[in-house]
Each structure stands twice: as structure tokens, then as C-alpha cells.
Amino acid sequence: MSTYVYGIAASSHPALPEDMGGVGDPARQVRVLKEGGLAAIVSDAPEGLRPKRNDLLAHQNVLSEAGAGGAVLPMRFGSVAPDDEAVTGVLAERADHYLERLKALDGRVEYNIKATHNEEAVLHRVMAESPEIRAFTEANRQAGGGTYEDRLRLGEMVAAAVQNLEAEDAAVVRRELEPAAEAATVGPESTGWIANVSFLVDRGTAEAFLAAVEEVRTGHPELELRVNGPLPPYSFVEPGPSEPAETGQRLEAG
């Protein structure tokens, strides 16, 4: 029976999640495997596991639960070990590294900020800042909307200006929030937002961080910020030590 791994915590973690539902349908029960000073939060791995919504949600929920009680190194979704022994084997082998990371992340959480633009506010800014676009728009308007080519050209100019503003405002988000956090890292780019930045924040200063978010909102009405957190520090776990070298190949058998 292969083993699904949610995350790694110290075995002294005061509230390791057990008896809650994990991935799979029906949900596999979450268990804890201890080895030395470390504990792995696991469950049986369902056959044919795929990144379905409920499974992603289960992964995130287990880690939220664990993260609420103490430091945890969240695994990326979908990590499956051949069996429990393989998990404890990894814990034993890389104990120093994981203990160091747990210590470094103790008391810290991730806040992920996604920024989008309020389009109307952005267009206002584009028009206000570019006499050229303003004039072009006015000309089109007087020509009853303008020809297809005119509209295309205007739209292209506007799109370029909007893109510039997006880049500018993406930098603003990071620059203005970074001082309120311990670390920052840019998240994967995707559709739907202009900035996606994760911040590592001490639980004790989370209020100050959220206040900084409010300030950005107030100072930049064209920016809409979505705050997600506190989260387990997905973006700050770092990969294992000397990945490709020793440990990697030797254990690859499964």
C-alpha cells in the first residue's frame, strides 16, 4: 500500500492532525508517522489519484489544520511514497535538514497576495497620462466609433499602456509589502492576476502586514488585492539538500 504524504513536522508538534479525512474518495484517514525528532503527516494513497478538486482541497485542509498548531513543511500536492517505511527512511536520512527548515519557519506563515486591476480605474489613468490616446479616442468617438483599423490601433495602444501599468503596479505590490514581511517570493504566473507574490510573515506581526496591505489598497485605487493566509509556508520550504546527488538516485528505486 503506497503512502500519500501531506507534510513534515517536528514530532513535538502539539496538534498533529489525525483522524481527519485526507485525499481519496472515500477520504483516506490521516495518520502520523514518527521517526526521531520528526513526524510525517500521511494517509494511504488512493489508487489512480489525480489532481481533482476534492483531493486538492483535502491536501490543503490537512495542512491548514497542521499549520494552525505548529510549524509544518507542506509537501507539494501528489507526493506518494512506496510505503510507510520509505517515508520514515527519508525522515531519518534528512533529519538535520528538515529540522533546520522547521526551526527557520517556526511561528511563520505564508500570505499570498494576488493583485488584479480595476479596469475602469486603469483606463482612466491611461487616458489621463497619455494625450495621444486621449486624442485618438476623441477622434474615433467623433467618427462614430472609428473604422475597424482605427479601433484596433487604439486598442493596441491602450493595451500596451495597460501592460506597462500592470508591470508597474506588480512592482508596487512587492515593494510596498516586502518591508512588512520576512521574505517574499513571486508565485507562478497565470491568467487572472497581474501580481502573485507570497510573503513569509511572523504570526506576531501578521496584523502589521495586513495593515500594510490595506495601505496599498488605499494608495492605489486601481489595484484590487486578494489576500490568502495564513497558509502553510508552501513557497518557503526550499528543496531538499543536494537534490540530484546522493540521496536522490539511491532512493529512486520505487
Next chain:
Amino acid sequence: MTVVPAQQSGGGGGSSGLYDVLELVLDRGLVIDAFVRVSLVGIEILKIDVRVVVASVDTYLRFAEACNRLDLEAGPRKSPGLPDIVGEITESGARGKSKGALSGAADTISDAFKQAREEGEAEPRRARKTTASRRKEEE
């Protein structure tokens, strides 16, 4: 502010904010090379650069139209219609990109995103989105 629920509520609920953290769950977090990872074929669909979507004829025409209508006398204000517009760009962009190259897994994941986004973002749009995901399933 959205706080990810610490506990899953029954009946598939409790996904508020899931869409916003999915890419962290899938693309960040600890990777241990001794463990196998579930196949995430099609996950590239998440990584389409938003700027690619902006640079399209549809977008140009839409911008031109929006500028045409923009009332410069009124100051910048919150537009209640915006989230809809953004949603549409995002979706049509993702659909365009994904055509042809998609495997079943990609459908699964994009549907997961879509579902999560629906629930996390805009309740009233559910009906329309459902049509979109149905169309997708035909592939």
C-alpha cells in the same frame, strides 16, 4: 480578506479561496525525490502568462470600445462590472490556449480551477460557467 478554512465543511463546500491557493498547492511545497508524484499532465494550463491574453484582437477591440465609452468627467471609481470582464478574458484565454493539447488530466485540473473559482469568486455567475465547463467536456 479571505482566510482559507482550516476544516473542510461537508458537501463539497468550504472551498472559499481554494482557487487562489491551488497553484501553491500544485507548484510550491516540498518535493522529495524519493517519492513519486501524481501525474499532473496538463498543468501548464495554469501558467499562461496574463500578458499573452491581453495581446489579442478581441482585447484591443474591447479596450477601444471601453475607452470610447469612458466618461472622463467622472473620476476613477469602482466598477461593479469589472470582475465579470476579467473573468471572461481569463477564461477565453485559457480555453484558446488549451485547445488540442489537452489530455484528460488537463480537463480535470482546469475544471477544478473553474469550479473553485466559481465558488470562491462570484456566486451569481455559476449558471453561465456551467455551460462553459460542459462545452469543455466534449473534447
